Amino acid sequence: MNNKRIGAEAVAAKGWLAAHRWLLARRASQLSLLALFLLGPLAGLWIVKGNLAYSLTLETLPLSDPYVVLQALVAGHVPARLGLIGALIVTVFYFLVGGRAYCAWVCPVNLVTDFAGWLRLRLGIKGSAHVSRSSRYAILAMTLLLAGLSGTIAWELVNPVSMLHRGLLFGLGAASAVVLAVFAFDLFVMSRGWCGHLCPVGAFYSVLGKWSPLRISASKRAACNDCMDCFEVCPEPQVIRPALKGAGKGIGPVILAANCTNCGRCIDVCSKDVFTFDLRYKNPPDNGAQITRHAATRGN
Amino acid sequence: MPTPGTTASQATPRALKGPARRQFVLDSARLLCGVGLLGLGLAAYTKQAKARPPLAIRPPGAGAEGDFLGACIRCGMCVRDCPYSILDLARPESPVATGTPYFTARSGPCEMCEDIPCIKACPTGALDHALTDINQSRMGLAVLSDQETCLNFLGMRCDVCYRVCPVIDKAITLDLRPNTRTGRHTMFIPTVHSEHCTGCGKCENACVTDEASIRVLPAKLAKGALGEHYRLGWEEKTKAGGHSLVEDQGLVDLPDRLPEGVKLEGHFDPGSSPPLPSLPPGLGGEPTAQGDSALRKPGTEQGKRLSSKDAR
Numbered sequence: 001m002n003n004k005r006i007g008a009e010a011v012a013a014k015g016w017l018a019a020h021r022w023l024l025a026r027r028a029s030q031l032s033l034l035a036l037f038l039l040g041p042l043a044g045l046w047i048v049k050g051n052l053a054y055s056l057t058l059e060t061l062p063l064s065d066p067y068v069v070l071q072a073l074v075a076g077h078v079p080a081r082l083g084l085i086g087a088l089i090v091t092v093f094y095f096l097v098g099g100r101a102y103c104a105w106v107c108p109v110n111l112v113t114d115f116a117g118w119l120r121l122r123l124g125i126k127g128s129a130h131v132s133r134s135s136r137y138a139i140l141a142m143t144l145l146l147a148g149l150s151g152t153i154a155w156e157l158v159n160p161v162s163m164l165h166r167g168l169l170f171g172l173g174a175a176s177a178v179v180l181a182v183f184a185f186d187l188f189v190m191s192r193g194w195c196g197h198l199c200p201v202g203a204f205y206s207v208l209g210k211w212s213p214l215r216i217s218a219s220k221r222a223a224c225n226d227c228m229d230c231f232e233v234c235p236e237p238q239v240i241r242p243a244l245k246g247a248g249k250g251i252g253p254v255i256l257a258a259n260c261t262n263c264g265r266c267i268d269v270c271s272k273d274v275f276t277f278d279l280r281y282k283n284p285p286d287n288g289a290q291i292t293r294h295a296a297t298r299g300n
Numbered sequence: 301m302p303t304p305g306t307t308a309s310q311a312t313p314r315a316l317k318g319p320a321r322r323q324f325v326l327d328s329a330r331l332l333c334g335v336g337l338l339g340l341g342l343a344a345y346t347k348q349a350k351a352r353p354p355l356a357i358r359p360p361g362a363g364a365e366g367d368f369l370g371a372c373i374r375c376g377m378c379v380r381d382c383p384y385s386i387l388d389l390a391r392p393e394s395p396v397a398t399g400t401p402y403f404t405a406r407s408g409p410c411e412m413c414e415d416i417p418c419i420k421a422c423p424t425g426a427l428d429h430a431l432t433d434i435n436q437s438r439m440g441l442a443v444l445s446d447q448e449t450c451l452n453f454l455g456m457r458c459d460v461c462y463r464v465c466p467v468i469d470k471a472i473t474l475d476l477r478p479n480t481r482t483g484r485h486t487m488f489i490p491t492v493h494s495e496h497c498t499g500c501g502k503c504e505n506a507c508v509t510d511e512a513s514i515r516v517l518p519a520k521l522a523k524g525a526l527g528e529h530y531r532l533g534w535e536e537k538t539k540a541g542g543h544s545l546v547e548d549q550g551l552v553d554l555p556d557r558l559p560e561g562v563k564l565e566g567h568f569d570p571g572s573s574p575p576l577p578s579l580p581p582g583l584g585g586e587p588t589a590q591g592d593s594a595l596r597k598p599g600t601e602q603g604k605r606l607s608s609k610d611a612r
Contacts, residue, residue, distance in 0.1 A: 040380070053399075054375035054423045064423060068373045072424060075370030080425035083373070131334075132327060138335040146339055146346065152369035154346040157398045162374065166389060166399055170376055173391030 006121070006232050007269035014271065022264030029105045034168065041169055052106070052165045053156075054086055062086035067204040068162070071147040071155060091208060097262065099209020103195060103202045104235075104263035108164050112179055113195045116186035117235065128191040133238065133259070136203035143200050160194070161201045192235050206258040216260060216267070217278035218244045218253040221287065224274050230266035240266065244274070252283030349397040354517050356395075356402040357501060359387055360410065360437035361419045361427035371426035374399030381421035384411045405501025405516045410439060412466050412500050435467060440499030440516040441523060442472070442492045450513040452488050455479045461490050461503035461514050470496040472503065490514065494523060 010019040017024075037055070039045040049056045054064040064079075064086030072079055079087075094102055103110055143155035156162060160178050167175035186193045195202055218224070221244050230244070231237045239257035246252070267275040352358075352365050359378050362368045378401050379387040386408035390396035401418075403410060412434045419427040431437055442461075444450055451458035452474075465472045472490050479485040490503075492514075501516040536545045558564060 046380075049380050050375045050377050053373045054377065056377065056423075062423060064373065064375075069424075072371060072373060077367070077371035077424070077426070079371070079373070080423060080429060083423035083425075086423065132331055135331055135335065138331050139338065142335050142339040142342075146343055147370070150343065150346045150370075151366055152346055152350065152397075153373065154342055156374055157345055157349055158342060158392075162399065163392060166374065166376065167391070170379065170389045171391060174393035175391065178392060 006229050009227055009229065009271040010269050012271070014273075019268050022268050026105055026263055027111075030108065030111055033106055034108060034165075037165075037169055051162070051169050053162055054083060056082075061089075063090050065162075066091045066208065067201055068153060068156060070204075071144065071153045074144050074147040075151050075153055076148075094205060094208050095212055097209075097214050098212040098260070099205035099207065100202060100259060100261040101209070101214075102205045103199075104261035107161060107195075107201070108168065109161050109179070109182065109199075110195065112164070112183050113186045113192070114235075116183045117192060120187050120191060121232075125188065129189050129193070131190060131193075131197050133197050133236075135197050136200055139198060140200035140203040155200065159201065161199065196235055202259075202261075210258040211280075213279050213281070214262065215278060215280045216255045216262060216264065216275055217282065218255070218274050219276050219278060219282075219287065220272065220274045221245075221247060221253050223272040225272055227271070229269040229271075230275065233265045233269045235263065235265075236260060246285075247287065250285045252285045253287045254278060254280050254283040256280060256283075352397070352402075352518070353395045354521055355404060355406070355515070356390075357405055357410075357439050357499065357516060359401055359403070359418045359427055360412075360416060360434060360439055360498070361422070361429075361431040362439075363426075363428065368426055369397055369400065371424050372400050373424055373426070375423065376401065377421040377423060378418035378427060381417040383413060383417060384408070386410060387418065403501075405440075405504040406512055407505075409501035409505040410498075412437075412498065435496075435498060437498045437500075438519060440501070441494055441519040442497050442499065442501075442503050442514055442516050443522045444490055444492065444514045445517075446509075446511075446513040449509050449511070450490070451508065452490055455481060455485060455487055457488060458508060459488065459490070460506045460508055464502045464506040466500060466502060467496050467498065471498070494519070 007019055013019075036048050037051065039047055040049055047058060049059075052065055053068050054062070056062055062082045062085050064083050066087040069079055069083060069087040072083075078084075146154040158178075160175075160182050163175040164172075164179050167173065167179075182194045186195075190197060218240070224244060230240055234240055236257070236259045239255050239260040242251050242257070243253050243255040262277075264275075264277070267273075267277070350366055350369060358365075358368060359382075363371070374389065376389050376399075379385075379389055386403040387401045388403065390398055390400050390402060392398050396402050414434060416431065416434050416437075419429060419431060422429070444453075444461075447453045459474065462468065462472045462474055470493065472492055474488040475491045477487045477489055479487045499516045499519070503514045504512045504516050507514050531545065533545065537543065
């Protein structure tokens, strides 16, 4: 069991609230979106109708999931106007704010897997099945191939992401078992297993946000004290190293890896305020070169 | 595998040498096997999901099941906009494809709204926006599936399915038949006409027997099909403006069996005179000169009468 709590240093330095700012904002975003969807079926207040596959807000704004629309296209069906417009809006939005911001700020499964990840850490569950993080891209390709071969949106038969959101709005049924399976898988079998290794929805959105302007930047990487809290809290820790430790290698401080979910937890847990939201263009390779080179000779 | 998220050192397999390359190939093989296995399982499940249970009916405007499953993105907009809340999204445990909309006629039939809000709500056109007249929708086909329990077939006047039908007297008619059991009554047989039945399910919903005796089934399951080559003489004749298709074709008339001593103008009965010619015309035989010839003689008044009998 880890004696040191992740972010303890940051809490001591910045206070609890400042050390949980982005986490709280993210939970608020996830829960209020869910509440907005639930207002209809629970209170009869139809601000938003539909679910994450497609929704209509205030009877005017169409939003559709570009991944499911792409599957329909591959299956040989061109969706009607509203479906296409909705997909376009969502595509542009996630292109701007980072594709996998969907995972961190919107997707309801994130609540489940974050809880599993937190519990895994608290219970000190060690050991994790080794599966490549790029498996999700193979699964993404498989879902599209299957859509084309079967002429149906095959992945939607089993997709836990849409199953959970749809279930909360239209009745869960056995979807609760599927979500429980994802939770147990992340807790006992593979650390960050679903969202970080397998989920093709996240893989799709990572492609969407490959060139997103809004990124997280280790702009004060010179101040890094190698406490490793950011690596431990990050759901995709492999994305941090090039940016944080790249000063001596001519790599800029912006986290360019498409799988960074823009969740902002690294900003929260860093007692030295190394990380911040920034634009990908503000990426000078010589940022913090001096001190990190010094750190590299010392630690790496 | 060069993918977003992997670092530069992992991304160039060509640069790898010896054990590293071996490891890369093995890892790739492992990944492909795993995902392939997953894909196979999903493919098998997909195939099964295409077989919708017959009593789950799609909303109006849904195409063939295979096409529908490629077009419906499971958003539930149709469910939300149905004013009678008859639609449901299938849950994972149900035999209907997960997340797709359906209704069950026995518990809640389609009320056939004139403005068809479910179709208007559909963002993908999985429910066909070209369908604007609900009477043209074909959600299924009503079938009087059990004549042994249908009260009208038992000689009573239930008529409920006929009365509730939104397309009354077209989709369901009551056809009269003598009740041979009592010998003195009439049976009013509910008869479904597929060219008008929308498959809304109101008949199944209203049927008074414990298990519905009339049911809406997928048209594919319920409907027979005549061979392409079939021509119904009486219909062809109407289409041709009263002119028979077989008239003037020089066809051989086959004998009609008539009770002894009965004569019918224009009919040939081998039991009555005159006898058959030894050979049919065209093979050397000559049609007899007498009135009731066995053979049609094109152009003559008698020939016309014969062929008009054929046409019936």
